Every structure is written in C-alpha cells, then in structure tokens.
Amino acid sequence: MACYVCDKHRAGDGVVSGDDLMVLTHVLPDAPGADGRVYLGHLTVEPRRHVAGLADLTDDEATALGRWAARGARALQAEHVYSSVVGHQVDHLHLHIVPRYPGTPREYWWPRLDEWPDAPMGGAEEVTRMVDDIRARLDVDPRAR
Template structure:
C-alpha cells in the first residue's frame, strides 16, 4: 500500500475516512477545509490549506503548489478578516505526513495568553454547533 493510500488527508480528498468534509475551496493543486466541530461545537475560523497531491513535507511540494498554497492562504486570511477576525495566524506544524497549513482566526477580545498557536483554546472564543457552523462556512 502506498503512503498516499494510507494518508488520512488523501483519504479525505477522496471523500472517505473520519476527516471527510466538504471543501471550502479546491482546484487542481490545493484545497481548503474548515476544521469540523469535534463533539458538540467547533472553533470558528480554523481552516486547513492542503496540497491535493500527497507531499509529506515542505520540501516535497512543487513550485506551482507553493504558489497556489500561498495564494489560497492569503485569500482564506482575507475571508476570515472579512468575517471579523482581529488577526489571522498561519502555522505549519503537526504530525500528519501530508503537507498542510493551519490558517486560524484570532477573534476580538482574545486574551494575550491565547494568542498564537493556542488561540483555539480560548474558552470564550466564538464556537458553533452543526447548523451555525455550516452557515459560517457558507459565508467564508
């Protein structure tokens, strides 16, 4: 079995597996997905920008994928700001062996101790359950 066949993100792109969700945007090179609510609600403004092709890390992307990802990251950030984000972070981290970036809104009023990669841990951050979550994604 190939690495791409075992990859949870590649599986998601095929519409299968536990991460399967509708893409906010997709083209031949990149996709964007809002993080699905886990359990009863989800942090609003947590988007993943991913390469469509299986690329395990930063250095495995083609020049075209790099440009497409940068462009989509900027567009997602602009959309999050248009929906009220005070600031937008972009992180490349995690343990999944398929390159993806986390593009995350910081909402107004977030205490400084929740700035940066902990922004989604803020207990009073805007969150939504299924119906309101779907509405937010449609506006995004």
C-alpha cells in the same frame, strides 16, 4: 495507504474552495486530535497531491499554497491570522490558517485561542455555516477593504 486528508478531499467534507493543485478546507469536528468541537474559522490549505511537507511541493504548488492562504486569511476578516505547518497528527501537508478575532484576551493568543472560554467553538452544524460564510467572502479584493 489510508490518509485522513486524501479521504476528506474525496468526500468533499469541509471544503471551502480550491483549484487543481490546492484545497482550502475548514478543520472538522472529527479530525484527528479534535473532540467534536473546533475553533470556528480554523482553516487549512492542503495540496491535492499526497505530500508530507513544504519541501515536497513543486513551485506551482507552492505558489498556489500561498494564493489560497492569502484568500482564506482575507475571507476570515480577523484582526490577525496565524499560520503554521505542524504535521504531528496527519502525514499530508496542511498549512493552518487560524484567525484571532477582535476582543480575544492577550493571554489566549495563539496557541491558546481555543482555550478562551468565550472562543467561537462549534460542531458540524456551525462548521457548515462557517464554510458557507467564508466561501461567500473569498473573492473580496483586499484593495477594496
């Protein structure tokens, strides 16, 4: 059975970091539902194991999901970070981690962040740069901020 997320993990596309249970990735411009440009900083945390929903996680996987969500959120350096599980397009659990950057007008706050004309959007090249930037900030201790 073909799975977009499992294929992405095998190829390493958009991967920021991860461990033996979870993968922290950036949403890719060729993702289902994307149109070649994506909101920069839109991350997902995905179990390595192909499972459909939160209820399918083991306790260890759930712990790892929370840890990677927090690490990703810290590395984004946003004024606020949204998080959700939707699952309408891909049947492999992925927790969205979406930054709201300083200066985002109130009328474009989630779920309309990417409708803001000045939203930071990008294609493959910008996503690659963003992945490198986020990876470099992953280990920042929140108590040092």
